[in-house]
Amino acid sequence: AQTVTQSQPEMSVQEAETVTLSCTYDTSESDYYLFWYKQPPSRQMILVIRQEAYKQQNATENRFSVNFQKAAKSFSLKISDSQLGDAAMYFCAYRSALANFGNEKLTFGTGTRLTIIP
Amino acid sequence: DAGVIQSPRHEVTEMGQEVTLRCKPISGHDYLFWYRQTMMRGLELLIYFNNNVPIDDSGMPEDRFSAKMPNASFSTLKIQPSEPRDSAVYFCASSFGLGQGAGELFFGEGSRLTVL
Numbered sequence: 001a002q003t004v005t006q007s008q009p010e011m012s013v014q015e016a017e018t019v020t021l022s023c024t025y026d027t028s029e030s031d032y033y034l035f036w037y038k039q040p041p042s043r044q045m046i047l048v049i050r051q052e053a054y055k056q057q058n059a060t061e062n063r064f065s066v067n068f069q070k071a072a073k074s075f076s077l078k079i080s081d082s083q084l085g086d087a088a089m090y091f092c093a094y095r096s097a098l099a100n101f102g103n104e105k106l107t108f109g110t111g112t113r114l115t116i117i118p
Numbered sequence: 119d120a121g122v123i124q125s126p127r128h129e130v131t132e133m134g135q136e137v138t139l140r141c142k143p144i145s146g147h148d149y150l151f152w153y154r155q156t157m158m159r160g161l162e163l164l165i166y167f168n169n170n171v172p173i174d175d176s177g178m179p180e181d182r183f184s185a186k187m188p189n190a191s192f193s194t195l196k197i198q199p200s201e202p203r204d205s206a207v208y209f210c211a212s213s214f215g216l217g218q219g220a221g222e223l224f225f226g227e228g229s230r231l232t233v234l
Binding site (some may be wrong): 033045105 | 173215
């Protein structure tokens with residue numbers, strides 16, 4: 001079974017600075033998807049960024065980018081120019097790309113609580 | 119589209135009562151997931167459906183929990199009888215299974231259940 005590990009329960013960063021959240025995962029599969037989700041105090045989970053394992057290029061979405069190291073099974077999230085609205089829980093998640101029943105579910109890490117210091 | 123819609127947003131009930139949580143997925147999505155979130159256990163997948171058929175219910179804690187999806191636009195998660203340890207936020211999410219966008223879950227706002 002796949003596992004996702006987020007070793008940083010809490011992180012803080014000064015407003016306008018850059019912060020990196022860590023995520024590692026364990027799988028024997030070669031094709032899969034990785035995600036970062038954000039959960040603000042409003043509680044709703046929102047997709048931040050997505051990476052397909054077969055793509056070597058790291059995904060970027062505005063101020064959010066990832067460092068995907070497939071061999072190391074590492075998938076970190078970098079937030080540049082941190083803003084107060086970035087304060088939230090961030091969850092890393094894994095999904096198999098195999099089109100077989102039972103593989104469609106996402107496995108989530110335990111989350112990192114990010115605090116933005118004004 | 120209005121997104122995934124869950125109700126109720128908050129539910130407070132007494133131990134032993136029946137609780138029904140409801141979910142309307144995004145139109146066109148063929149997968150629906152029920153997750154439970156607690157401080158102790160994080161996000162746990164309870165059950166998920168494909169085209170209204172349950173695929174994996176191995177995360178359902180015990181027989182007190184049941185889920186149905188009678189049609190593509192509606193699902194329920196029922197707890198009977200409820201216990202204090204069932205207190206949690208229950209999320210419903212939907213997604214496409216294959217193709218571009220596959221695997222990206224769209225979550226509802228969650229139903230916070232408190233069992234006294």
